[in-house]
Amino acid sequence: MTTAEIIAIGTEIALGQIAETNTRYIAEMLTKNGIHVLFATAVRDDAELLRSALNIAKDRVRLIITTGGLGPTENDLTREIVSDLFNMPLIPSGESYTNKPQCADTLHEGTKKIKSIPSGALIIPNDHGTATGFAINYNETDIVCLPGVPGEMRQMLNSYLKIYKARHLTDDTxxxxxxxxxxxxxxxxxxxxxxxxxxxxxxxxxxxxxxxxxxxxxxxxxxxxxxxxxxxxxxxxxxxxxxxxxxxxxxDDTSLEYAVYELLKQKNATLAVAESCTGGLVSDKLTNIPGISDYFPEGIVAYSNKAKITILHVPELCIATHGAVSPQVAEAMAKGARKVSEASIGIGITGIAGPGGGTDKKPVGLVYIAITGDNFTEVKKCQFHGTRISNKHFSANTALYMTLRFLQNHKVD
Amino acid sequence: MTTAEIIAIGTEIALGQIAETNTRYIAEMLTKNGIHVLFATAVRDDAELLRSALNIAKDRVRLIITTGGLGPTENDLTREIVSDLFNMPLIPSGESYTNKPQCADTLHEGTKKIKSIPSGALIIPNDHGTATGFAINYNETDIVCLPGVPGEMRQMLNSYLKIYKARHLTDDTxxxxxxxxxxxxxxxxxxxxxxxxxxxxxxxxxxxxxxxxxxxxxxxxxxxxxxxxxxxxxxxxxxxxxxxxxxxxxxDDTSLEYAVYELLKQKNATLAVAESCTGGLVSDKLTNIPGISDYFPEGIVAYSNKAKITILHVPELCIATHGAVSPQVAEAMAKGARKVSEASIGIGITGIAGPGGGTDKKPVGLVYIAITGDNFTEVKKCQFHGTRISNKHFSANTALYMTLRFLQNHKVD
The missing domain is CATH 3.30.70.2860 (Alpha-Beta Plaits)
Structure with missing residues (x-):
């Protein structure tokens, strides 16, 4: 089985200033193609460190994928170091300079640089940007160099994997x-x-x-x-x-919101959401799914009491008697959302996301979630223990899961 | 200056099945403490690979931080490999088994394992969990082993950094x-x-x-x-x-939504948001900020035309004449949100997030964003070129930035 190492290049990665997402994507794609990722390394934009990382990797795996360091600036070192380390001088790739609007204006040094590849390398064209990628072979190891921009890297990795698969069709485990x-x-x-x-x-x-x-x-x-x-x-x-x-x-790729979407579609049901402490997160998650618009007419982020009263018709007395964070208000919000939107199902969420706003009786993390349909209403009391943002996510996921169970177990019209 | 390497241990990391967030946090904290992170390595739960990663790291940096592999299962190998590689037999740490409710019930092999440390190691207590961390010194290199659970790891890293700083007070650059x-x-x-x-x-x-x-x-x-x-x-x-x-x-840590919050507070203004294609993302971003509830009464996710008409009072004729994705509807949504909520400022966002729904005249990524106050209304036409989710984020960020400029340049009541 082919063993692999991913090398992400960039000082900002080693400094922790960005969340490096390329490594995860590459690891996932290689695994799906039966390639055994042993190591993932992040290294600064530093010639000696990059050389050392490549030197170690070439001796311990059969496939190296690098991401980053292919751009036009002097901090971009991948081409130069790979060329030098494996003794393959840089030559023009022959890729056109003019077929992409981004680089049509000038043909300066930077442009020449990003179009050069080690002699003998396989060109990996970049359909979404200007920096040319490449793959070389050294002894038994393939070294594949891709840019750091996620959209460009992904397309180019997939191009390379097609070539890889064609070569390894008869491969083992x-x-x-x-x-x-x-x-x-x-x-x-x-x-x-x-x-x-x-x-x-x-x-x-x-x-x-x-x-x-x-x-x-x-x-x-x-x-x-x-x-x-x-x-x-x-x-x-x-x-x-x-x-x-x-x-x-x-x-696999099925998220909670996607599972909800699939069931809504199957049952031809619609859903409206009234959110207080989740602040729009449930609506945001649902609307990440293409096609949801047929089943999700509206969401109301009723953060203030006034919004709960005027838009969702929660009785003022209900809030005054039980407080905005109460099972009664959650239920009234769910029913209000359903009524206003004429949806099959209504959800209401009210709680204390934190860090402030908690009391002894109603601590931070207390959340009530209500779901209502034609003949059935359920209110769930939850006590979460996270940060403001994680309390929002736990609440949103609980609401989506309740919706799933509701759709599976009840008739909806 | 101290050089460092971070080693994240876990097969799921190398397979790309989780987003590994510990490395970024550790890198950021080390950098803030003047430590120079040269490499970050992720490695499978595999004895030989972990041994090899530690062996390489000990020769190239003066500080190694590992995260993961300290738990009770047989896949957790960090203690055993470090003990073996640096020839320091495992001994009980002496940490109490009973002061934490999670482990009060049984004292089985797993519990003994997670409380053991290499002889001569410095104990790093775990206030939020059960697995004991430790630091050892080998020649000129410190090796610090922390768990993979983010909440536990963070507290323990900070404990270690206090010790580190006390030692290196007179240190160089x-x-x-x-x-x-x-x-x-x-x-x-x-x-x-x-x-x-x-x-x-x-x-x-x-x-x-x-x-x-x-x-x-x-x-x-x-x-x-x-x-x-x-x-x-x-x-x-x-x-x-x-x-x-x-x-x-x-x-530094100032996000667009935080900048908006600060200005709303400073100007004592309130904001209401009517979202179509962003689907609640603007509301979600704003409500991630503690304290926003005083300045953000409500958000409306008016996904359907009916919601635009009934909740936001967008004239039916306006939608029929110009289409739901039009500057006129964006403006009517912003004005409707402002009026319904009685907020100082209203925002309206309508567009085509994709991947479906585009036409020649109104392609995917076309978004209109309107902002309205007492005496001023602005509508911006944007054409984004990303995926559904990135079009949502670009639109939401554009709306937040327009709000910032609006607050800086206009009087609000």
């Missing part, structure tokens, strides 16, 4: 992975149930990860034959679903 | 950095203006980064004396602000 996303069950409980279920054996490895209340179960398997690996995953999936029941809401 | 965030000016233009301004010299290094329309200028300087470094940054800041004018909206 493949890894297959599947993710199962769950909500509403603590991680230790899931691990306990998985342990008891007998899913884990010599051929299936399981790892759980938690994020804003979602517990994701990663199942891995390896096999010489792809079909065999997929069969093992199918068997694991059947066992997991039997054990964990409705806690499992989706696999 | 410090790095000082400052970030300047700009909006509305392309990166190449900013770089051109910076080049002409003379900000860059031997003592100040500049690097720009772009994210959802925000161009961040990172300025770095080093000096033997902290005050001297800060003076250099102050001079750079004055020059940058003079050159870039109102494009600069904040420094």
């Amino acid at each position: 493949c890894i297959a992975t599947r993710q199962f996303h769950t909500f509403g069950m603590p991680e230790f409980e899931i691990n306990k149930l998985i342990g008891e279920s007998g899913v884990i054996n010599n051929s299936i490895k399981i790892m759980t990860l938690v994020h804003d209340g979602i517990v994701t179960i990663n199942a891995f398997t390896t096999s010489l034959v792809k079909e065999d690996a997929l069969q093992k995953l199918d068997a694991a999936e059947a066992a997991l679903r039997k054990t964990l029941g409705q806690a499992v809401f989706g696999t | 410090c790095i000082a950095t400052r970030q300047f965030h700009t909006f509305g000016m392309p990166e190449f233009e900013i770089n051109k203006l910076i080049g002409e301004s003379g900000v860059i010299n031997n003592s100040i290094k500049i690097m720009t980064l772009v994210h959802d329309g925000i161009v961040t200028i990172n300025a770095f300087t080093t000096s033997l004396v902290k005050e001297d470094a800060l003076q250099k940054l102050d001079a750079a800041e004055a020059a940058l602000r003079k050159t870039l004018g109102q494009a600069v909206f904040g420094t």
